[in-house]
Amino acid sequence: MENGSLRERKAAIVHPILFACFPVLFLLSINSGELTAQDALVPILISAAIGFVFWISLRVFLGGKKAGLIASLFILLFVIYGNIHNILQSNSSDISQFIGSNLVLGPIFLVIGILGIIFFKKTRASSELNSIFNIIAIAMIAVLITTLMFSYSTNWNDVDSILSNFVEEPIIINDVEKKPDVFVIIVDEFAGEKQAKIDFNYDLTPYYNKLEDRGFLMPDVSWANYPHSFLSFASTLNMGYLDELVEDVDPNSKDFQLFIRYTDQNKVFRIFDSYGYKVSVIGSSIGYGGVPDEYLCAYGDRVFELRKNLVMTYLPVTIFNEELLSKFHRDKLECSFSYIENYESVGEQPHFVHTLLLLPHGPYIYDSEGNDAKRDPKLKPDKEGYFGQLQFAEKKSLELIDSIQKRSPESVIIIYSDHGYRDEIDQANPTDEDFVKAFNVLTAVYFPDKDIEIPEKLSLVNLYRIFFNTYFDTDYEILEDRHIWYDNIIPQPYVHIDITDKLNSLT
Numbered sequence: 001m002e003n004g005s006l007r008e009r010k011a012a013i014v015h016p017i018l019f020a021c022f023p024v025l026f027l028l029s030i031n032s033g034e035l036t037a038q039d040a041l042v043p044i045l046i047s048a049a050i051g052f053v054f055w056i057s058l059r060v061f062l063g064g065k066k067a068g069l070i071a072s073l074f075i076l077l078f079v080i081y082g083n084i085h086n087i088l089q090s091n092s093s094d095i096s097q098f099i100g101s102n103l104v105l106g107p108i109f110l111v112i113g114i115l116g117i118i119f120f121k122k123t124r125a126s127s128e129l130n131s132i133f134n135i136i137a138i139a140m141i142a143v144l145i146t147t148l149m150f151s152y153s154t155n156w157n158d159v160d161s162i163l164s165n166f167v168e169e170p171i172i173i174n175d176v177e178k179k180p181d182v183f184v185i186i187v188d189e190f191a192g193e194k195q196a197k198i199d200f201n202y203d204l205t206p207y208y209n210k211l212e213d214r215g216f217l218m219p220d221v222s223w224a225n226y227p228h229s230f231l232s233f234a235s236t237l238n239m240g241y242l243d244e245l246v247e248d249v250d251p252n253s254k255d256f257q258l259f260i261r262y263t264d265q266n267k268v269f270r271i272f273d274s275y276g277y278k279v280s281v282i283g284s285s286i287g288y289g290g291v292p293d294e295y296l297c298a299y300g301d302r303v304f305e306l307r308k309n310l311v312m313t314y315l316p317v318t319i320f321n322e323e324l325l326s327k328f329h330r331d332k333l334e335c336s337f338s339y340i341e342n343y344e345s346v347g348e349q350p351h352f353v354h355t356l357l358l359l360p361h362g363p364y365i366y367d368s369e370g371n372d373a374k375r376d377p378k379l380k381p382d383k384e385g386y387f388g389q390l391q392f393a394e395k396k397s398l399e400l401i402d403s404i405q406k407r408s409p410e411s412v413i414i415i416y417s418d419h420g421y422r423d424e425i426d427q428a429n430p431t432d433e434d435f436v437k438a439f440n441v442l443t444a445v446y447f448p449d450k451d452i453e454i455p456e457k458l459s460l461v462n463l464y465r466i467f468f469n470t471y472f473d474t475d476y477e478i479l480e481d482r483h484i485w486y487d488n489i490i491p492q493p494y495v496h497i498d499i500t501d502k503l504n505s506l507t
Contacts, residue, residue: 012134013055013064013065013068013130013134014134014137014138015068015072015130015133015134015136015137016051016052016054016055016068016071016072016075017048017051017052017055018051018137018138018140018141019051019072019075019076019079019137020047020048020050020051020052020054020075021044021047021048021051021141022079022137022140022141022144023047023079023082024040024043024044024047025040025044025141025144025145025148026144028040028144028148029144029147029148029151032148032151032152032255034230034256034257034260036152036257037148037152051071051075054071054074054075055067055068055071058070058071062121063126065126065127065129065130066120066121066126068130068133069120069126069129069130069133070116070117070120070121072133072137073113073116073117073120074113074116077109077112077113077116080109081105081109084100084105085100085102085105087100088100088105089101151255158249158258159257159258159261162245162248162249162258163258163261163262163265166238166244166245166262167262167265167267167270171267171270171271171274172474173274173275174472174473174474176275176471176472176473178471179275179276179277179350179471179472180350180410180411180412180448180471181345181350181351181352181353181408181410181411181412182272182277182350182351182352182353182411182412182413182414182467183340183353183355183404183408183411183412183413183414184352184353184354184355184413184414184415184416185340185355185357185397185400185401185413185414185415186354186355186356186357186415186416186417186418187357187359187360187393187397187415187416187417187442188229188356188357188358188359188360188361188417188418189360189361189417189418189419189420189421189422190359190360190390190393190417190420190441190442191204191360191390191417191420191421191437191440191441191442192204192221192222192223192417192420192440192441192442193205193208193221193440194221194436194440194507195420195421195436195437195440196390198433198436198437199383199421199424199437200383200387200390202387202390204394207394207398208444210398211398211401211415211444214398214401214402214405214446215405215446215448216413216415216444216445216446217444217445217446217447217452217454218443218444218445218454219443219454219455219456219457219458220456220457221440221456221457221458221507222416222440222441222442222443222458222459222460223439223440223441223457223458223459223460223481223483223503224417224418224419224420224438224439224440224441224459224460224483225241225439225459225460225461225481225482225483225484226242226419226483226484226486227419227420227422227425227438227439227485227486227488228419228422228486228488229418229419230256230259230260230263230493231259231484231486231493232418232419232460233259233263233286233418234259234260234262234263234266235460235461236268236418236460236461236463236464237263237266237267237268237269237286237464238262238263238266238267238268239267239268239461239462239464239465239476240461240479241461241479241482241484242259242262242484242496243496245258245262246258246493246494246496249494250494251492251494251495252492252494253493253494254490254491254492254493255493256491256493259493263286264286264287265287266286266287268464269286269287269291269292269352269354270291271468271472272291272352273291275350275472276349276350277349277350277351277352278293278346278349278350278351278352279291279292279293279294279352279354280292280293280294280296280351280352280353280354281294281295281296281298281354282296282297282336282339282340282353282354282355282356283296283297283298283332283333283335283336283355283356283357283358284298284354284355284356285298286354286356287354292354296335296336296339297332297335297336297339298332326363326365326374329358329363329365330365332358333357333358333359336355336357337396337400339355340353340355340400340403340404341399341400341403343403343404343407343408344407345407345408357393359389359392359393359396360386360389360390360392360393360421362382362385362386362389363375364382364385364386364388364389365389366388366389366392367388367389367392368387368388368389368391368392368395369392369395370392370395370396373385373388373389380423381423381424382423383423383424386421386423390421397415401413401415401446405446409448410448410449411448412445412446412447412448412467412471413445413446414444414445414446414463414467415442415443415444415445416441416442416443416444416460416463417441417442417443418441418460419438419439419441420436420437420438420439420440420441421437422437422438424437425437425438427487427488427489428487428489428490430485432502432506435483435485435499435502435503435506436503436506436507438485439483439503441460443458443460443463445463445466445467447467447470447471450470450471452466452470454466455478457481457507458481459481459482459483461479461481461482462478462479462481465477465478465479466478481500482498482500483498483499483500483503484496484497484498484499485497485498485499
């Protein structure tokens with residue numbers, strides 16, 4: 001009898017911690033094509049700590065096993081509640097919106113939780129239930145980990161073998177006497193002039209005129225080569241198209257790691273490094289392959305989508321959205337603004353500053369004047385939120401440009417957007433207008449003391465080719481402008497459809 005009691009007391013209680021980790025691992029498993037296991041490490045540790053502290057706190061009032069069972073019950077109810085709330089709130093039906101509101105779902109789950117507490121407090125089968133909960137939790141986590149291990153072992157091996165043929169290309173170094181500091185500012189999802197008129201009946205001409213007054217050159221029409229960030233960055237920063245990169249990849253693959261890694265080891269950064277530049281990356285983790293000398297204001301940007309999904313699904317209360325999403329996003333942007341506005345030269349060494357501003361891209365936290373704009377992050381599409389932030393992006397980009405030209409007047413400045421505003425685009429069955437919206441972008445370059453002409457039509461694949469030819473005496477071929485569509489909803493990042501002729505006919 002004593003041995004039985006001893007075994008009962010020593011029975012492990014791990015299910016509260018495992019159930020707490022489940023949401024992170026589940027979201028990682030369905031986003032494994034975009035996130036690495038390392039990206040989820042901190043969220044998993046935080047989740048495990050929350051589950052452990054919750055269980056330990058309940059032990060003050062209850063026995064270990066009963067406290068564990070109640071802790072797991074509330075964690076599971078929280079997970080189920082968050083998912084049901086998120087699904088119903090994303091449905092446009094008024095009935096779904098009503099049922100999915102916190103005022104309706106909250107009391108229902110609260111009653112279930114109270115009944116669960118009563119049951120677990122009165123039950124005499126705590127040990128048996130504890131074992132069952134342990135087995136269920138271990139099985140769920142084991143399935144997710146096995147799935148992730150298989151996914152990463154397969155995909156990353158393929159990525160390494162494919163990239164080995166692309167990132168080892170030799171870089172030709174010319175003897176260049178003057179190497180200007182270079183500032184690149186990417187305003188993510190900034191709509192081009194054509195899209196601004198289509199979606200918002202808004203004229204960007206005054207903004208373009210202000211750029212011209214500051215010495216910027218702009219093509220008549222600017223185009224992205226790919227309609228989404230992962231492929232757009234991979235193409236732009238490697239100054240080429242992705243046809244050869246993807247030709248041997250399973251077209252059914254949904255894994256974006258190939259493009260992420262190709263961007264991280266990009267040719268543009270390696271060229272600047274070879275020319276002796278200090279490379280600073282602001283607001284992004286691009287380039288973890290080893291080239292950048294410093295990363296500033298990144299705050300784990302790749303984990304932001306994981307953080308957003310966790311908060312919106314498992315913390316469906318406005319205060320959490322503000323503190324864990326909006327404030328985080330605002331701090332990151334303000335940090336990036338501050339670096340540029342207070343820039344000081346690094347001395348004799350030339351400096352390449354690559355800044356990615358998730359602006360006017362959501363979340364929509366600024367109004368047109370830069371004041372706080374509290375928008376519902378679940379509202380899709382939120383044209384009003386986007387439009388306000390677009391206008392703020394105009395204003396802020398001019399302020400950043402003025403600051404650079406005042407503090408470092410001989411610096412090159414390149415400002416562009418990676419794609420257009422996409423919230424109202426039909427990804428699976430795009431119309432002609434959708435193509436214009438997705439590909440129409442902003443591109444403007446400030447090349448002080450250089451008398452050059454910018455092509456009437458310019459796509460991003462040639463942006464750095466023009467810069468290097470102008471300042472480093474290189475002879476990069478100016479590539480034919482091409483525009484490649486793919487479905488980002490399924491997603492099908494390796495099924496490419498050339499719509500160049502279609503887009504040209506529309507413009």
